[in-house]
Amino acid sequence: MRVKEPNSWTQIREELLRRINERVWQPGEIIPGEADLAEEFGCARTTVNRALRDLAETGLVIRKRKAGTRVAINPPHKATLTIPVIREEVEARGAAHRHVVTLREIRPLPPHLHAAFPVPPGADALYTETLHYADDRPFLFEERYTNLEAVPEIAIAPMDKISLNEWLVQNAPYTTGDMAFFAISADAGLARFFECPVGTALYVVERITWNGDLPITHVRMTYAPGYRMRTRI
Amino acid sequence: MRVKEPNSWTQIREELLRRINERVWQPGEIIPGEADLAEEFGCARTTVNRALRDLAETGLVIRKRKAGTRVAINPPHKATLTIPVIREEVEARGAAHRHVVTLREIRPLPPHLHAAFPVPPGADALYTETLHYADDRPFLFEERYTNLEAVPEIAIAPMDKISLNEWLVQNAPYTTGDMAFFAISADAGLARFFECPVGTALYVVERITWNGDLPITHVRMTYAPGYRMRTRI
DNA sequence: TAGTGGTCTAGACCACCGC
């Protein structure tokens, strides 16, 4: 049962989508220009542009000036992951969030992070380990290095009421970042926290954020066994 | 007074971004309406709208009709994962891609998939197992159920030159999908393929795609030990 | 119900780039 589209540019997008999916326009083929489509649909060129721009963002068509718009040959799957503050993620599951800071000290950045997280030589970082619980069940283990030069106020940040995770989101804006997703085996420490056997496969998210050229923080978040990160595409 | 810089929506976005990052506008605070900003920047309201729409897409501001635009309190981290065809992912790493179909048979859908992948009762699915190699090193293990009712032509699809992965991308359009990312321990079969110990932590991506209400395919892709999925935010 | 964002139009100029 089709729902009537509320506005024009989404309707046009759906019609273009239909022509692509039903091979009216073959993969790799050039499609009519914006002006032609605008005339066909009886709307302004801006409206067609909006629809085509949306399709280009999802990778379904490739647009180039002068060359025109082509249907992508191998349209990539694009998934947008929204990674909220840990507290909100826990509460979204209907659980109560609680966190405990188990370690908080100034220490030099470990060598294996120097390449990805180039703080000035000799500079120290704030290292923190935080346990996050959902309804008193272990949920996530967070290891974080924060560049004191970039966020000096962090030395006096309260970490009992609000987690460092949330404090940084609110107080340390970033411009770019790198994320990595992978799997590790639980070592003794993780096994103890998650109450699982050593060697259990765990899902890990690593994130490095920057404010311009200034590295802000490097965080590794290890989720409880069985965790699945989900998204809709 | 002549302004050298032409008004551009990206410039306006950067200025709005600056005001948010420098706390000119506090988190949670309402910011001026589009009309006011347009007057301030000396541009059309449409241009301000474009900039604000972009900020809203990244989650940095929350927009509501009548209520206005507010700075987000806990701006979520959003990461866009681009998941290309496996062959292209391997080749992007400078390696040669090769795949082997080790199993291809019609079988009923296993019970544990019925909830997430509701093919009609009694209907069969095409089950395939494919090994993907990068320069002859094992790269990925793919287990796939494909709904024969949705993609009947798949029964005669060639699977030697082009992998089922790529064939489906090119021939079976989808409208929506669900993805999940998690970690598992290698069982005996995976350990043999990846030449790693049983129990090694492996990164897994699962994807279910739909064309409207019609389920297309359910695929589980298990990556080689040490694999990291990366993205820039 | 009034105010705000969402969208559309008709026209214009510009940037890019294949030819």
Added chain:
DNA sequence: CGGTGGTCTAGACCACTAG
């Protein structure tokens, strides 16, 4: 060079929703 998409404008009407 000329064609195409990218952007901007000034104005208009509409959709949603807080108060």
